[in-house]
Amino acid sequence: MKRFGLALAVLMASVTAASAQQTPAGSGVSPAQLTTFVEAGRLLADPSNGVVQRDKTLVIRGNQVVEVRDGFVGDPSQGKVLDLRSGFVLPGLIDSHVHLTGQQNPNSRLENVTESNATQAMVGARYARRTLMAGFTTVADLGATNESIFALRDAVKAGDVPGPRIIAAGSAVSIHGGHGDINGYRDDVMHLLSSESICSGPEDCMRAVRTQVRAGADIIKITATGGVLSNTAAGLAQQFSDPELTAIVESAHRMGRQVTAHAHGVDGINAFLRAGGNSIEHGTYLDDQSIRLFKSNGAWLVPTLLAGDFVARVASGPNNFLTPAQTAKALEAGPRMLDMARRAHEGGVKIAFGTDTGVSAHGDNAQEFALLVRAGLTPLEAIQAATVGAAEHLRISNEAGRIAPGMPADIVAVAGDPLTDVTELERMRFVMKGGVVYRAD
Numbered sequence: 001m002k003r004f005g006l007a008l009a010v011l012m013a014s015v016t017a018a019s020a021q022q023t024p025a026g027s028g029v030s031p032a033q034l035t036t037f038v039e040a041g042r043l044l045a046d047p048s049n050g051v052v053q054r055d056k057t058l059v060i061r062g063n064q065v066v067e068v069r070d071g072f073v074g075d076p077s078q079g080k081v082l083d084l085r086s087g088f089v090l091p092g093l094i095d096s097h098v099h100l101t102g103q104q105n106p107n108s109r110l111e112n113v114t115e116s117n118a119t120q121a122m123v124g125a126r127y128a129r130r131t132l133m134a135g136f137t138t139v140a141d142l143g144a145t146n147e148s149i150f151a152l153r154d155a156v157k158a159g160d161v162p163g164p165r166i167i168a169a170g171s172a173v174s175i176h177g178g179h180g181d182i183n184g185y186r187d188d189v190m191h192l193l194s195s196e197s198i199c200s201g202p203e204d205c206m207r208a209v210r211t212q213v214r215a216g217a218d219i220i221k222i223t224a225t226g227g228v229l230s231n232t233a234a235g236l237a238q239q240f241s242d243p244e245l246t247a248i249v250e251s252a253h254r255m256g257r258q259v260t261a262h263a264h265g266v267d268g269i270n271a272f273l274r275a276g277g278n279s280i281e282h283g284t285y286l287d288d289q290s291i292r293l294f295k296s297n298g299a300w301l302v303p304t305l306l307a308g309d310f311v312a313r314v315a316s317g318p319n320n321f322l323t324p325a326q327t328a329k330a331l332e333a334g335p336r337m338l339d340m341a342r343r344a345h346e347g348g349v350k351i352a353f354g355t356d357t358g359v360s361a362h363g364d365n366a367q368e369f370a371l372l373v374r375a376g377l378t379p380l381e382a383i384q385a386a387t388v389g390a391a392e393h394l395r396i397s398n399e400a401g402r403i404a405p406g407m408p409a410d411i412v413a414v415a416g417d418p419l420t421d422v423t424e425l426e427r428m429r430f431v432m433k434g435g436v437v438y439r440a441d
Helices: 108-114 117-133 146-158 187-193 202-215 242-254 266-274 288-297 305-316 324-346 367-374 379-385 388-394 422-426
Strands: 035-043 053-061 064-070 080-091 093-098 136-141 165-168 220-223 259-263 279-282 300-302 411-414 430-433 436-440
Touching: 080 430, 093 388, 117 136, 117 146, 117 430, 117 436, 136 388, 146 165, 146 202, 202 220, 202 242, 220 242, 242 259, 242 266, 259 266, 266 279, 266 288, 288 324, 300 388, 305 324, 305 367, 324 367, 367 379, 367 422, 379 388, 379 422
Parallel strands: 035 080, 093 136, 136 165, 220 259, 259 279, 279 300
Antiparallel strands: 035 053, 053 064, 080 411, 411 430, 430 436
């Protein structure tokens, strides 16, 4: 983009929040007083209304947007001016379902038993930066070892590691032997690697929730049904009992946490929604009753179409690295997910953007947009799902999803018009998080 002309001398290949916020020694100016002017040719500041404004200047002081002015009125005598006059500017994107500390590959099963928590945190740092550079300034990480993901979350928040704001679940609450537990290894290895969040029975599952809250979980993630990538031929149907689901939801809500459920089978979807759960990840076999429950509960669906597309392609391809149990479930569930999202959208279910990235490759998150459009969403609706919708789902509407005075300066830009061609979001050109520029092509 020719007019993405920025003073890039201030940007290094591995810019960090700390270095980008530094001020000259002896200047007497604190980081909170630094002013940046972002001149935006096209601006979708609030995706909820779909209004694209022309020729605006965003005034950013420190890490916050303080004003939106008419015209290109950046003043280099008052601060740094960033020229996005030919760009399409919108809020930083939100992915409601990622797994930053790993990525599916032919060695995944070996990595599960050879990588330490510290190694996984370092891997997560690499993938966090890649995710940020793709335009995602906020993510919800819904499954990793507590030690690795909470350390990464806190390091990003402190500015020590470049990455998106992380809402972290830590270890998923799962049943013994179910999706989310350790499967397919020697018995003694499985006992060694199984986490405290694995439970059986209502009382034990309340304990698991409370243990996760104590460990630092921002949100409780559970596995209400079987899953594609657990190495066990246990199907995709409900795994927790109804009393266990009720105990989990009630104990989480009492401790101020919302609960999201990995769920493919319709029995598990509906049982979790009847128990008062807040959102469903995947939702592959939802039915008309599910749609009624979503709407009556105000629950959210996170369709993760990219994950379904990815595992179906791997399982049916010449270089399939999935185990036989995984392959069978991938071929069963993956191809159904587009139609599921289409029926949910037509039924009026609230949809939040989420990819399950870590199944697919980190940095490819924006490929979900085209799949959502194939499922019947308009490009604007897909963008809303990744901004204002995901922010509402994750209860961070005062921190993300819009560009407005008083909001953190999480801003991205592309060259073309994503309302015409949503795949423009796969070609990110500019990324700012908290007032710090991380990408400027």
